[in-house]
Amino acid sequence: MNITKRKILSAASELFLAGGIAALSVRSIAKEAGVSTIGIYSHFNGKEGILDELYIQGFELVMQAIQFEQEKLTAKQIVLRAIKGYFAMAEAHEGHYRLIFGESDSRYAPSDEAKAVAETAFGTLIKVTALLLPQDANLALKQKNALEIWAFLHGYVSLKHHAVASVFQTPNWYSLAEEALAMHIDAILAKYAVQS
Amino acid sequence: MNITKRKILSAASELFLAGGIAALSVRSIAKEAGVSTIGIYSHFNGKEGILDELYIQGFELVMQAIQFEQEKLTAKQIVLRAIKGYFAMAEAHEGHYRLIFGESDSRYAPSDEAKAVAETAFGTLIKVTALLLPQDANLALKQKNALEIWAFLHGYVSLKHHAVASVFQTPNWYSLAEEALAMHIDAILAKYAVQS
DNA sequence: CAATTGTACATAACACTGTTATATTAAATA
DNA sequence: TATTTAATATAACAGTGTTATGTACAATTG
Numbered sequence A, B: 001m002n003i004t005k006r007k008i009l010s011a012a013s014e015l016f017l018a019g020g021i022a023a024l025s026v027r028s029i030a031k032e033a034g035v036s037t038i039g040i041y042s043h044f045n046g047k048e049g050i051l052d053e054l055y056i057q058g059f060e061l062v063m064q065a066i067q068f069e070q071e072k073l074t075a076k077q078i079v080l081r082a083i084k085g086y087f088a089m090a091e092a093h094e095g096h097y098r099l100i101f102g103e104s105d106s107r108y109a110p111s112d113e114a115k116a117v118a119e120t121a122f123g124t125l126i127k128v129t130a131l132l133l134p135q136d137a138n139l140a141l142k143q144k145n146a147l148e149i150w151a152f153l154h155g156y157v158s159l160k161h162h163a164v165a166s167v168f169q170t171p172n173w174y175s176l177a178e179e180a181l182a183m184h185i186d187a188i189l190a191k192y193a194v195q196s
Numbered sequence C: 001c002a003a004t005t006g007t008a009c010a011t012a013a014c015a016c017t018g019t020t021a022t023a024t025t026a027a028a029t030a
Numbered sequence D: 001t002a003t004t005t006a007a008t009a010t011a012a013c014a015g016t017g018t019t020a021t022g023t024a025c026a027a028t029t030g
Helices: A003-023 A026-033 A039-042 A046-067 A075-092 A094-100 A112-132 A137-161 A163-167 A174-189 B004-025 B028-032 B039-041 B046-068 B077-094 B093-100 B111-132 B138-161 B163-167 B172-192
Strands: none
Touching: A003 A026, A003 A039, A003 A094, A026 A039, A026 A046, A039 A046, A039 A094, A039 A174, A046 A075, A046 A094, A046 A112, A075 A094, A075 A112, A075 A137, A075 A174, A094 B093, A112 A137, A112 A174, A112 B163, A137 A163, A137 A174, A137 B172, A163 B077, A163 B111, A174 B138, A174 B172, B004 B028, B004 B039, B004 B093, B028 B039, B028 B046, B028 B138, B046 B077, B046 B093, B046 B111, B077 B111, B077 B138, B077 B172, B111 B138, B111 B172, B138 B163, B138 B172
């Protein structure tokens, strides 16, 4: 990647991390990177190109968060650790999280390349959550299962960003989430347990 | 409410229903309502005021969706019907749904009045989901329980709006959701069942 | 009734957004 | 050396939400 291109991208990342989408204007990125506004268009596909890069960054963060060494852990332990990692990522990179889940700019739609990265991330999630299922489970079941856990996870994160979250005085939001998910995982394990 | 004020609000609602947030500019609302742009500021608090009204409309739709006659139904049946109603509302009023969950305009923040309506809606949800719990359950438990089901629900809706939703060829998204929620409800019922 | 006040309105402007046409400069190739 | 290509700078365009200014009409008051 070009050095100017990298400079633009890192400027965008910094502004995004500091102030979210509101701080990301074409002119502010250009100024921070020390280039002219037109540079955003010659090096990237305008603002959409910048957002695509951040979108991809976001899903790479998701993948990193749910993958790790799995030695000597039960399936439930592995999935619960992935869940912890997911929540930690959502807290540490709220801007990226909001972007990849459409809570930033309704005008932005990810490019095909960006969507491909998103699907790869979902593939990673399927692999992790499939540990809860019998080994001979088919793809449809694995997808259903991954979606189930992802929806539960994402629902907690998304609602935490919501105004109603303030009605909970206790700040143990993600503890409640992990409890509920643990219960759900037990239900999944019980449902598909191999009758021996 | 003033007749002009109603005309503005209904113009805004129509534009919003037809084209979502993208179709909602101060000038387009004014034109549709047959008033000057400044009218949006004299009758409402500018665009923020308009969005507040639509936000409140959205949560009223949520409340309507999860409330109905409950005669001769088990707790599980009532909650499952509320869940069906919730999904139906999210499909029929996607624009409102996206608005109240921050997927429309990141610059918009609901007013205190709008937030109060949101909390009332959450109260309704607590009342419905509390049917799954023992009658002597305390408020913290009821809140935890309502959040649990709401997160699961909302997660499915939010992910359906996401680009990754296209990896599921089968269009039975909400059937999968209802299945998963039914299983979770059973787990809740089992956990808090009165030992007799 | 006449005078004053206050409200609703229209026009225009401001500061901002993403994007692009035009012109200029520097670099690389023939 | 001459020509072509790439990167840059300036300015402009069409939008956005918002506001200042000026005007017309209605209501209230002396």
